[in-house]
Amino acid sequence: MWSNGTLVHQQYDLVLYCPLKNSKIAKATTLADLFEYRRYEVPMVAEWFEKRNGEGLLIIFDGWDELSEQLRQSSLAASVIHRKQLDQCSVIVTSRSYASSSLLKMDTLSKHVQVIGFSEEEISTVIIHTLQRDTKLAQELIDKKREDNKNNKPFTTTQSSKDSQLAVKLINDLEVRNDVQSLCYVPLVCSMVILVYKEEGHLPTTLTQLYENFILQTIRRHVEIKPRHDIDPYTLGSLSSLPSQLAKPLQEMCQLAYTNLANTTMTFSSHQLQSLSEAVKEDYLGLMTSFMEYSTKKYQFLHLSIQEFLAAWWIAKQEKKTEEVFKDHFDDDHFRMCLRFVAGLTHLEHESYQQYFNIQQLDLQCKRKPLSGFETCHLSCFYQNPEIRQFDHISSDDFDKFPILLFQLLYESQNTKLCQVLAQSINNHSLCLYIVRVSLSLFDWLCLSYCINNSNTTWNHLHLDHVSSNQSLSVFTAGLTNNSLQTQCKRLEFLNLPRLKILHLKMDSLTIPTADNTCYSDKCTELEKCIEMNLTLQEIKIENYNEVTRTIISVIRGVARNKTITSLTIHVDTPPPDG
Incomplete structure (x- = not known):
């Protein structure tokens, strides 16, 4: 990775990383505002690049999908990406695919790279290295897997190590369960599958089941590491049946997740979290992490998808309001993943959900004559x-x-x-x-x-x-x-x-x-x-x-x-x- 060394064929004087989940960067109005840390030289450096119209500058806008629809239309980031400002600089934009459609239509786009994640072979390698920490044993398993694949034989091992046997069992189970294997091409999801399988001994069917189980495992580890109550972590069977000491902080965090997802806010200050009286006592159940921003301590969920699941949990528990909230956000790209989790939690059983699928005469066929002869x-x-x-x-x-x-x-x-x-x-x-x-x-x-x-x-x-x-x-x-x-x-x-x-x-x-x-x-x-x-x-x-x-x-x-x-x-x- 060039980030750990020298950039090959380096042609830039400065590489500027801009995480768009940072509200100050998302709402920046000048080039100097895009610098995360304030130093004496920043205004002079910004002015130097502005005079050159951005020549020699590479800006990485990370998380285009985390911007609100308004900021995607009108913001400094949007202006730079569309060459309305600093037209001589180079720009890299990362985004979930659903939010990148507008970018793909740009005349100035030079390259579109899709991250496809792990291949089937790489999934097996990750599983083996995660479960078998012994490097030699892990390599032996990887070589055996390749040999068995080449000879069209089932994957087996003669190793007596329980970790090796568990890795082989998970890989073979995934061969049967192509549905779950198809989820594992995403590195984060692959890690979650391994953790859940190690703890539960079976594979989930949907993303919703996977995330619910992962969050339950996280809460169990939190209770085990920082015991504040007389609770056996292994008696926690589901998120729906948590004891009140844990259910209340979870509810607070779910409401926080939904409210801020609706406002496209992914980072929080200590002041914003003061209202979470129960969650603060429980260290946010291990579902949040902290970082420093401009010498200020900020918080965020372990991953955006964790915030989206918790927001979905809050929506699904709103009883009569669930369908109404679902409708309010159905056309909001920012809520796509959240609504998928809502579907998993509610099974879309209410008759009102049929309206989204009952599309009159949706034409998805070829305009061509049937083949004959x-x-x-x-x-x-x-x-x-x-x-x-x-x-x-x-x-x-x-x-x-x-x-x-x-x-x-x-x-x-x-x-x-x-x-x-x-x-x-x-x-x-x-x-x-x-x-x-x-x-x-x-x-x-x-x-x-x-x-x-x-x-x-x-x-x-x-x-x-x-x-x-x-x-x-x-x-x-x-x-x-x-x-x-x-x-x-x-x-x-x-x-x-x-x-x-x-x-x-x-x-x-x-x-x-x-x-x-x-x-x-x-x-x-x-x-x-x-x-x-x-x-x-x-x-x-x-x-x-x-x-x-x-x-x-x-x-x-x-x-x-x-x-x-x-x-x-x-x-x-x-x-x-x-x-």
Whole structure:
């Protein structure tokens, strides 16, 4: 990391870090106001850069999503980002994806980097290093995991260490629970999963369950470390059943979290916390931390998501006002995560929640004619329909309104009835993700598959062009089929869907095993048999494959023996071999 050494190809005289959760920086009006610490030289340095219009200055605005909508429109940070001030400086902006859409439309944007978090292999490595502190034993486990993966064997260990055995058990449990594994790509969530699993011995289903359990574990540790009452920490079974000595401070903190989230305030002074008489006595239950700002002691929750969960807890406990508060903040980007937690806590059982999912004629289908006939790009081996054009894809006008938040709310609430309500709102029961403006995370794919699986709907068209990784595909298919991926080839889960009529696959940059690879040969045989025996498929399209292999041959053989498929489209870089 250059932050620990020299910046490679350094071209800046000054790197200025500006956390936007700091209210003084968020409301700054001059360059000098962006400096966190006051020194004699600051005005002179600021004036020097202003005279150069920011040349040689790199500003890092951290937490664009933590600004209010008003400050995103009108503030010094917004002016600098939009090149209205200091137009010669360089700017880096960090943000949650939901708040960055306006930035992506800027003409001056030079690069958009999405942090995708941990890969599946990295998740295993983090779990092993977290649970097994012995470096040598940990490395042995990591090497064994890679070897088992290479040989397509279950992950096992001969180590007698309980920590090693726990790590192996968690990794194997995550293999079965793709839903939870999809949450672990976020480093903080991965750490929480490990802690909860170590304490509870089982995995949560939703983010809400995970955070509720994590906060309960934090309170237990607080009671154990700083005992003020005659309370056994391990008798604390849930946040809803805390004894009054702990329930009152938690309630105070939940109200503080909500009130300040509504005001986009994430840091608090000692004066602001004076009203929390019970919480102060309990050291904020271990859920807050302190830091110095301009020689003044400030406080904040352990993480913004902790504040969002506590705010959701306060909303959910407001009885008759819960639905009203939910409605007030539904269109507020700043409350997205909080409302997801509200959905998890309330299960969205009140009938008033149906209004958000009952969208009249939401058009999310392709503007293109259904494929028919057979086609190949390079050879007329099959009848080629002249009406078919390879790049005949026109996106719907409603794509910019793609309701990924609704899918997230559905998954958190685990409310199958609302899945059916949303499915009935989608025009022609057709869903296309070909040109979704924001890349979907693994968790988004999980939410989407949950809705489809519980929609009780026959889908006419699912165009999932952006299933771009093995992880995404595994998470999506596991959610659809509601099983543990027992077939040899995870891709074949698509063929087991009970109402699947049209299957389009786009496969890019694959590493193809050699023909003598027994496992690969078995998978191709299984693929051929699955296609042959499928009684609902009517159309298959495979495109952008980097070479013709036995996979393609197996598809062709399976289709030739199938009695229901009427359309096969194959786009390949080279023509199929003779025979």
